[in-house]
Amino acid sequence: MNRATFDQKIGFGLLYLSILLTLFFLGSVIYFIAARGAGIISWQFLTEAPRKAMTAGGVAPAIVGTFYLTIGAVLVAIIPGIACAIYLCEYSPKGVAMNLIRVSINNLAGVPSVVFGLFGLSVFCKYMGFGVSILAGALTLGLLILPGIISAAQEALIAVPQSLREASLALGATQWQTIRKIVLPAALPGILTGIILGVGRAAGETAPIMFTAATMYKRGYPTSVFSETMALPYHIYALMTEGTHPKAQTAIAFGCALILLVLVLLISAIAIYFRQKQRGASYGGR
Amino acid sequence: MVKENVLKWTFGTLAYTSLLALLAITIVLFQQGLPLFGRVNAWEFFTGIHWYPTHDEHPEYGILPIIIASLCTTAGAMLVCVPLGVGSALYLNEIATFRQRAFLKPVVELLASIPSIVFGFFGMVIVAPFLQKLLHIPVGLNLFTASLILGIMAIPTVCSLSEDALSFVPRSFREASYALGANRWQTLTQVVFPAAGSGISTAIILGMSRAIGETMTVLMVAGNAAIIPKSIFDPVRPMTSTIAAEMGEAVIGSTHYHALFAIGLILFVVTFVFNIAAEMISRRFRIKLGLGA
Numbered sequence: 208m209n210r211a212t213f214d215q216k217i218g219f220g221l222l223y224l225s226i227l228l229t230l231f232f233l234g235s236v237i238y239f240i241a242a243r244g245a246g247i248i249s250w251q252f253l254t255e256a257p258r259k260a261m262t263a264g265g266v267a268p269a270i271v272g273t274f275y276l277t278i279g280a281v282l283v284a285i286i287p288g289i290a291c292a293i294y295l296c297e298y299s300p301k302g303v304a305m306n307l308i309r310v311s312i313n314n315l316a317g318v319p320s321v322v323f324g325l326f327g328l329s330v331f332c333k334y335m336g337f338g339v340s341i342l343a344g345a346l347t348l349g350l351l352i353l354p355g356i357i358s359a360a361q362e363a364l365i366a367v368p369q370s371l372r373e374a375s376l377a378l379g380a381t382q383w384q385t386i387r388k389i390v391l392p393a394a395l396p397g398i399l400t401g402i403i404l405g406v407g408r409a410a411g412e413t414a415p416i417m418f419t420a421a422t423m424y425k426r427g428y429p430t431s432v433f434s435e436t437m438a439l440p441y442h443i444y445a446l447m448t449e450g451t452h453p454k455a456q457t458a459i460a461f462g463c464a465l466i467l468l469v470l471v472l473l474i475s476a477i478a479i480y481f482r483q484k485q486r487g488a489s490y491g492g493r
Numbered sequence: 494m495v496k497e498n499v500l501k502w503t504f505g506t507l508a509y510t511s512l513l514a515l516l517a518i519t520i521v522l523f524q525q526g527l528p529l530f531g532r533v534n535a536w537e538f539f540t541g542i543h544w545y546p547t548h549d550e551h552p553e554y555g556i557l558p559i560i561i562a563s564l565c566t567t568a569g570a571m572l573v574c575v576p577l578g579v580g581s582a583l584y585l586n587e588i589a590t591f592r593q594r595a596f597l598k599p600v601v602e603l604l605a606s607i608p609s610i611v612f613g614f615f616g617m618v619i620v621a622p623f624l625q626k627l628l629h630i631p632v633g634l635n636l637f638t639a640s641l642i643l644g645i646m647a648i649p650t651v652c653s654l655s656e657d658a659l660s661f662v663p664r665s666f667r668e669a670s671y672a673l674g675a676n677r678w679q680t681l682t683q684v685v686f687p688a689a690g691s692g693i694s695t696a697i698i699l700g701m702s703r704a705i706g707e708t709m710t711v712l713m714v715a716g717n718a719a720i721i722p723k724s725i726f727d728p729v730r731p732m733t734s735t736i737a738a739e740m741g742e743a744v745i746g747s748t749h750y751h752a753l754f755a756i757g758l759i760l761f762v763v764t765f766v767f768n769i770a771a772e773m774i775s776r777r778f779r780i781k782l783g784l785g786a
Contacts, residue, residue, distance in 0.1 A: 287507045308512065320708060443611075460614060467608060
């Protein structure tokens with residue numbers, strides 16, 4: 208065996224090792240959460256409120272809270288996000304300014320979520336006076352996922368061939384008719400993927416809601432947008448850092464982590480499936 | 494025609510509202526963070542080694558240990574996620590069969606969406622006790638464990654983006670190299686990898702940006718002690734977890750409150766610089782490979 212072949216054997220061996228370690232590490236996260244969380248999940252766990260200082264009972268208020276916060280965040284972000292992308296791609300003049308805006312939006316997508324939490328606390332909770340509430344949390348999470356939704360929608364709109372727009376305009380359609388009947392339907396799968404990924408992110412984030420919306424314990428379900436709420440991700444944190452019965456609380460936290468993991472993975476799987484299908488379609492069309 | 498204009502204006506208004514809302518984040522951070530320097534000497538803030546913001550008589554606001562903690566955990570995370578992330582990307586691109594790749598690529602993307610609280614919880618309950626027993630160390634929640642978990646968490650991001658960069662390298666590059674008699678490993682390391690190099694650096698920078706801004710994992714796993722670590726098994730407290738742990742109790746308008754915003758501002762600026770760097774490198778990369786800007 209010559210030197211080059213020997214190097215190749217070693218090199219490929221290292222690459223095998225890295226993919227195996229990657230799958231081992233990430234697989235063990237899922238394995239431990241699933242193995243130790245599965246035992247505690249029951250119908251009661253999903254539908255009852257916590258009892259006995261959070262050492263027994265279920266986590267239904269946290270599940271409902273996460274549901275409200277996520278829906279709220281999407282309601283906040285969806286219309287401005289898509290409108291922003293449509294305006295930037297279809298109406299506004301292209302140029303340096305547009306490029307700058309695109310780059311800033313990309314950058315905001317990378318700003319740490321705890322910074323969004325700080326912003327939400329000072330503006331929504333204090334300055335606007337919403338207090339610690341579902342409204343403040345949903346607005347904060349909505350802002351957090353807004354840049355991602357805008358850039359996904361922008362990418363989807365840019366990917367629509369210019370010839371489609373020109374053909375429609377040449378037939379006498381107005382610009383809005385062209386956007387509504389030609390451009391949006393073609394870009395819809397890409398826009399949807401962006402929104403679904405945003406939903407997954409909003410459901411799993413903890414730092415932005417810990418000072419704006421979440422509370423450790425609340426007996427009933429939230430009654431208005433101004434009430435504070437339990438939420439799955441924050442509940443895991445609270446169970447692990449507060450309270451006096453670590454053993455019982457850890458068991459419940461495993462249950463919460465499993466529910467959250469399954470929820471977020473399912474949502475993201477839908478988005479990735481969509482994206483995979485689009486990729487396939489566009490490769491086939493080339 | 495009136496309808497057309499109304500719609501254009503509606504879209505414009507919504508677009509500028511969302512852009513303004515995003516701009517407001519930057520403004521509020523500066524507006525709430527900068528007043529700190531009227532009360533605390535900037536030099537003392539950045540180089541002070543004592544962080545006692547709630548001390549009754551002599552509160553001290555030195556964030557050096559906190560900055561060092563962020564740097565160390567991020568550097569440690571890079572040691573884990575760069576070799577494994579880039580290595581896995583090279584595997585997917587070069588060795589994996591078509592079916593393996595079609596399965597593993599989306600799986601890696603899916604794993605990137607696991608919430609950070611899940612990693613933090615896993616690190617706290619499973620990894621920390623395990624390492625504590627294995628290495629005979631006094632506390633399991635420390636710099637080492639935090640770096641490890643952060644690194645594992647960033648692997649999917651680095652891997653997925655690096656693989657994208659590798660798959661942009663035109664097939665003709667490989668074919669030219671094979672035609673010159675190079676084998677697959679030589680082609681991979683001397684042709685494909687350098688061609689994708691700036692794309693891979695972008696992936697690494699974005700992974701780094703994610704690691705330094707990550708909150709829940711370090712809050713739960715790093716041990717939460719604002720001291721300069723003497724060994725990798727000392728507990729630390731990075732910038733993100735300082736904000737998360739103390740924001741709830743800081744009185745509005747107090748020096749402590751502004752200090753936490755100032756830390757948020759530092760985080761914002763650091764991640765902004767990382768993201769701009771990634772953007773610039775990736776643009777050069779696309780031009781180099783003839784993909785257009």
